[in-house]
Amino acid sequence: MTFIEFKDSIEQGKYDNRLYILNCEDCFFVADQYINAISNTVNKPVQYITDVKSLYTKTKDIFGVSQLDNNIKVFKTNDLSELDNSCKTQQNTFIVTTKLSKTVQEEFKQYIVNIPKLEDWCIKDYLYSNLEELNNKELDWLYDITNGDIYRIQNELDKFNLFNSEEKPYLFKDMKSEGAFSDLSSYNVFNLTNSIVNKDLVQLSNVLKEIKRFDAEPLGVISILYQSFKKLILVLLASNPTPESTGLKSNVIYAIKKNSTVYNKHQLLEIFKFLTNIDKQLKTGKIEIPWLIDYAICKILTIM
Amino acid sequence: MVGQQVIQDTINNFIDTGTLPNSIIFSGGWGCGKHTLVNELSEKLEIPVEDITDKVTLATIQEILISSTPCLYIIDTDKINVKEQNALLKLLEEPPKTSYLCLLTTDKSNLLPTIVNRCFLLQFNPYTENELKFFTQDKEILDLVTTPGRALQLSNTDLEPYKALITKLFTKLHTASESNVLSIPNKFYYKAPEENKLDFELFTFLLLKMSLDAYTSNLITFKFYLTVLSFIDSSRTPHIALPQLFENTLITLKMLVG
Numbered sequence: 358m359t360f361i362e363f364k365d366s367i368e369q370g371k372y373d374n375r376l377y378i379l380n381c382e383d384c385f386f387v388a389d390q391y392i393n394a395i396s397n398t399v400n401k402p403v404q405y406i407t408d409v410k411s412l413y414t415k416t417k418d419i420f421g422v423s424q425l426d427n428n429i430k431v432f433k434t435n436d437l438s439e440l441d442n443s444c445k446t447q448q449n450t451f452i453v454t455t456k457l458s459k460t461v462q463e464e465f466k467q468y469i470v471n472i473p474k475l476e477d478w479c480i481k482d483y484l485y486s487n488l489e490e491l492n493n494k495e496l497d498w499l500y501d502i503t504n505g506d507i508y509r510i511q512n513e514l515d516k517f518n519l520f521n522s523e524e525k526p527y528l529f530k531d532m533k534s535e536g537a538f539s540d541l542s543s544y545n546v547f548n549l550t551n552s553i554v555n556k557d558l559v560q561l562s563n564v565l566k567e568i569k570r571f572d573a574e575p576l577g578v579i580s581i582l583y584q585s586f587k588k589l590i591l592v593l594l595a596s597n598p599t600p601e602s603t604g605l606k607s608n609v610i611y612a613i614k615k616n617s618t619v620y621n622k623h624q625l626l627e628i629f630k631f632l633t634n635i636d637k638q639l640k641t642g643k644i645e646i647p648w649l650i651d652y653a654i655c656k657i658l659t660i661m
Numbered sequence: 662m663v664g665q666q667v668i669q670d671t672i673n674n675f676i677d678t679g680t681l682p683n684s685i686i687f688s689g690g691w692g693c694g695k696h697t698l699v700n701e702l703s704e705k706l707e708i709p710v711e712d713i714t715d716k717v718t719l720a721t722i723q724e725i726l727i728s729s730t731p732c733l734y735i736i737d738t739d740k741i742n743v744k745e746q747n748a749l750l751k752l753l754e755e756p757p758k759t760s761y762l763c764l765l766t767t768d769k770s771n772l773l774p775t776i777v778n779r780c781f782l783l784q785f786n787p788y789t790e791n792e793l794k795f796f797t798q799d800k801e802i803l804d805l806v807t808t809p810g811r812a813l814q815l816s817n818t819d820l821e822p823y824k825a826l827i828t829k830l831f832t833k834l835h836t837a838s839e840s841n842v843l844s845i846p847n848k849f850y851y852k853a854p855e856e857n858k859l860d861f862e863l864f865t866f867l868l869l870k871m872s873l874d875a876y877t878s879n880l881i882t883f884k885f886y887l888t889v890l891s892f893i894d895s896s897r898t899p900h901i902a903l904p905q906l907f908e909n910t911l912i913t914l915k916m917l918v919g
Contacts (some may be wrong), residue, residue, distance in 0.1 A: 595840030
């Protein structure tokens with residue numbers, strides 16, 4: 358079934374009560390929109406399941422009633438590598454994925470709907486059409502500050518939709534002046550520290566552009582970096598690292614060994630010396646907390 | 662209290678004449694008897710002792726200023742930073758009439774001049790060997806210590822694990838992996854005593870003594886010795902994270918020896 362046919366069937370009320378595999382090109386946003394529309398049309402709630410096996414292994418509650426019969430069942434995954442044939446008889450069932458194996462593609466061909474990628478113009482159009490009360494300049498500003506991320510845009514639209522049309526322009530001005538949009542970021546402090554530990558300069562650059570929009574407390578960043586580099590040393594510079602000798606779990610040791618570090622031994626030790634000296638520098642007044650993150654990044658990345 | 666007759670006579674004279682200063686600095690090395698003297702003073706004055714080292718804030722100072730309950734307040738100034746010393750100035754300028762403030766320090770040069778000027782200074786004199794023999798007869802310990810407190814501490818502690826670890830640091834560090842080296846700080850406790858762990862403060866005391874001997878007998882290089890000295894000096898910085906400082910020093914020493 359093509360996407361257009363799927364769309365038309367819903368809009369014309371000719372939705373077929375069966376299994377659909379929605380193969381999304383990037384995010385799940387469009388699939389979510391359509392599932393919610395169907396849910397409203399057929400007046401059935403959406404139930405998200407975490408294990409695809411529960412689709413074909415029926416479980417009953419204490420009253421002997423099957424758990425999933427009356428709901429729209431949705432299973433989401435980033436990689437659908439296999440699927441039992443008994444799923445073909447499922448009703449009101451959506452499997453949403455961004456990757457399909459060849460086996461599934463061949464066996465479930467007639468159930469697959471390919472959802473196209475959300476282009477930038479689609480996202481802009483969505484924003485514009487849902488916030489007509491704002492002028493183009495304001496909408497462009499909002500689009501830029503959300504980095505065109507459809508989920509973040511939806512979050513902001515949900516806030517605006519709590520108010521009536523006349524209030525929205527004033528609400529926007531108030532929120533902008535009070536910095537209510539300043540917490541919009543898809544990054545967190547671990548993105549920052551991971552990019553430093555992995556020496557991923559592209560990611561680091563992207564994260565630093567948004568650093569004011571997420572909670573990157575300097576001492577917290579240094580603490581995470583210290584722990585990260587200490588783990589690298591404990592594992593990579595030991596002849597036979599074990600949970601007993603390192604104090605780390607075996608899966609952590611395995612993960613560190615599997616992913617080779619971009620730093621050599623000398624660099625790891627110099628970086629660790631630097632990080633363990635920061636406390637002394639702070640307590641003796643040689644550096645100040647506001648400059649810590651910039652100082653740490655410059656120092657770590659320039660250690661030869 | 663054994664020894665320090667001059668200090669004891671001075672304090673007794675103040676008490677007899679009712680002229681005991683409200684702010685006193687007791688200056689002397691670790692274990693010289695500062696806390697012992699303060700406790701004796703509190704018994705003579707019949708007022709309780711309260712240690713406010715961890716509570717040096719403007720709020721605590723304010724509470725003390727308005728309190729009418731006589732008390733002898735102790736502050737270990739080796740554990741407070743300059744900002745906290747400045748917070749004390751208000752209390753020193755207008756001390757409560759019925760309370761006393763005792764500032765303890767191992768080195769009065771670490772105190773702000775504005776604090777020293779506002780207090781009466783009592784400097785502990787070095788102990789003679791005969792005075793120390795009152796606390797221990799062990800010749801090896803008597804060679805190491807200069808204060809009764811340290812003599813008692815060493816007499817009551819098995820020093821072999823400390824000496825063995827320090828000797829390994831001097832002689833075996835080049836064979837240890839960096840990962841093993843970083844496990845050393847976990848063997849110590851840094852504040853309250855913990856079972857099966859060594860006293861970090863005692864370790865640094867013995868490390869200082871043994872490192873000079875190790876340097877003079879060419880067991881360690883001059884750079885190694887300087888790094889140890891710098892570490893021991895830094896360990897006295899108020900509020901410093903000792904385990905991290907120790908890790909930093911161990912890695913530095915490891916990189917020196919290869």
